Amino acid sequence: MIGAIRSEIRxxxxxxxxxxxxxxxxxxxxxxxxxxxxxxxxxxxxxxEGQGNPFAQMSIGTAQLIYNAGLVQTMTTLFPLALGVLLITSEYRHKTISATFLSTPNRWVVLISKVVAVVVTGALYAVLHAAASIAGGASIVKFVKNQPTLLGEPEIWKSLGIGILAFAIWMLLGFGIGMLIRNQIAAVLIAVGVTFVVQIALNIIFQVKEWYSAMKWIPGNLTGQMVITSNPLEGQAIDPKIQAQYWDHWWQAGLVLVVYAAVLSVLGAWLTTRRDVT
Known part of the structure; x- marks a missing residue:
């Protein structure tokens, strides 16, 4: 197993x-x-409507919003998602999956090793993402807005740490999609399309229909709720209907996202162990 993991990371x-x-x-x-x-x-x-202004002044919640802006907007999650797809579909595209399974006949060992490699890569991406976000956001906060960066607050680093989990999950989502849809181009287009287009459409539809409780099940919204652990609108009145779209705790949102990734990954792995390769 150790050798297989080392091989996949390499x-x-x-x-x-x-x-x-x-x-x-x-x-x-x-x-x-x-x-x-x-x-x-x-x-x-x-x-x-009913949400006030989270940027009226710098607070812990606002700082988390700034330093995790890419995740909140579900823009930077497209990168680990796409990479997760590419890591498995490239093996099918270039026919290297055959040599992989021949060198390690137990396919579950191969797939578990790939999952470990995906998680490691996702963690590295999260650190890179946090460093870039802090460099960009803190420079504006400190030198342009003359506000405290609040980087000494533990809650800020807790939020960035949760981002590591979020990135690993998004890479696993991509990995699961890649195992289900082995065609590389189709898998990438479907994964990115669902994330970027379908999620936006669902948010608009649910907002118009006032199905606020349904919005908290959308993967992109779950990610934002994971990393924003402190309310940026603390002390402001919030419409209860708007509040219905949020989970009570960040780990609840994370658990739902983990279930999504687990279902895709387990189903994809199960199919992979039964499909023929050339």
Whole structure:
């Protein structure tokens, strides 16, 4: 098992794909955090009916929102999702999966080793994402807005630590989709399309229909609720209907997201152990 895990990790980090996507993700994370930080102190901005203005002043919740802006907007999650898809579908595309299964005949050992490699890569992406977000967001908060960065607060680092879990889960979501849909192009398009288009459409539909409780089951919303552990609107009146779209605790949102990833990964692994390879 150790040898198989080492082999799968080496497959990831001996290619240019992981660091190429990582640099793109880091640049996007920094830009989004800078954009959120630029809203700080804007008294005229309102986040929406019944939600007040989370950027009226710097608080722990607002800092978490700024430093995790890419995750909250479900933009940077596209990178671990796509990489998770590519890590498994590239083996089918280039026919290397046959050699992999021949060298390690027990397919479950191979798949578990790949899951470990995916989790390790997701954790690395989370650290890179956090570093870029802090660099971008904190620079605007401190030097442009003249506000405290609050980087000394434990809750901020707790939020960033939860981001490691979020990234690992999103990579597992992509990995599960890749095992279910072995065609690389189709898998990437479906994964990104569902995340970027379908989630936006569902949020709009649920908002219009006032099905607020249904919104908390959408993967992108779950991710935002995981990393924002402190309420940025603390002390402000919030419409109970709006509050219905949030879980009471971050770990509840995380558990639902884990179930999504587990279902896709287990189902994909089960099918993989029974499919023929060439």
């Amino acid at each position: 497959k990831v980090f001996t290619t240019r794909l992981w660091w190429g996507m990582g640099l793109g993700m880091a640049a996007l994370a920094a830009l989004i955090s800078m954009g959120f930080a630029a809203l700080l102190g804007n008294a005229d901005m309102d986040a929406g």
